[in-house]
Amino acid sequence: MILLFTDFGPAGPYLGQMEAVLRLNAPGVDVIHLVSDAPAPVPAGYLLAALCRQFPEGCVFLCVVDPGVGGDREAFVLEADGRWFVGPDNGLLNAVAAQAGRKRWLRCDWRPASLSNSFHGRDLFAPVAARIAIRDFGWDHQVVAGPDLAAWPADRATIVYFDHYGNALTGLRYRQEFAERVLRVNDRQVPYAEVFCAVEAGTAFWYRNSLELVEVAVNRGRADQALGLAIGDTVQFEP
Structure with missing residues (x-):
């Protein structure tokens, strides 16, 4: 293939x-x-x-x-x-x-x-x-030998892609330590939810997507527009 x-x-x-x-x-x-x-x-x-x-x-x-x-x-x-x-x-x-x-x-x-x-x-x-x-x-x-990967992170705490619906995929692979923590995106605090219908319409949240990445979304809305996001914007979990 x-x-x-x-x-x-x-x-x-x-x-x-x-x-x-x-x-x-x-x-x-x-x-x-x-x-x-x-x-x-x-x-x-x-x-x-x-x-x-x-x-x-x-x-x-x-x-x-x-x-x-x-x-x-x-x-x-x-x-x-x-x-x-x-x-x-x-x-x-x-x-x-x-x-x-x-x-x-x-x-x-x-x-x-x-x-x-x-x-x-x-x-x-x-x-x-x-x-x-x-x-x-x-x-x-x-x-x-290939390129030098010494300074190349295996995960990237930035937005790397927007899908057709405006959801923002990050370069962070989901880990158990992220569970239930708040994600900071563009100075906005975004809570965790397991699925879209777990939050009210228009509410931003992050979840573990089907690729095992941290993804930011808005239920029945577009995260890219609602949060003013762009490729390369950093994301960070609150302590």
Whole structure:
């Protein structure tokens, strides 16, 4: 299975072009559009790290959130806990590596005969992801140390993504020590609730979401608008 994780948006030609390359090079392999509205590389990485845990070993994640396309950043493949991630060396894959029990970085030195300066997702990353999916490792690569993760937190106490409903996902994995504590978001105290219907309409709360992340929501409302939130806003549990 190949899973697309991009910031392309659901409309336009880009997803279709990448999917065509995948299906031509890895016929018979399922291609899933997992996320097409990812934020900037660093927060997107924490969303990716949470999502990938829902999938079995052997899956390939084609990760294209690449504002520096055409620049001097490397093309990386990360093998983490049996899953494969293909994408740019811009921090997008670092959270996955920071949370992984075992990992291996490969620098992709292969280049196609024709490589667009602005669409490495189609021309470089997609062909490599397809080959990995069919277990073809004949393309030019080197095992490398990878980026320095010493200062890279396994969890990120910021908002990393807004879903369609305006709910704010954070980069914090839920831990038992958080139970029932008050979360401070934008100088607002947000209490815990197990589910939406546990609070009155219009009330902000935080809960343990289906990805095991701390998420901020408003029952029958939008947390992003009601609390004036933005990607990168910090969150902190009260003592």
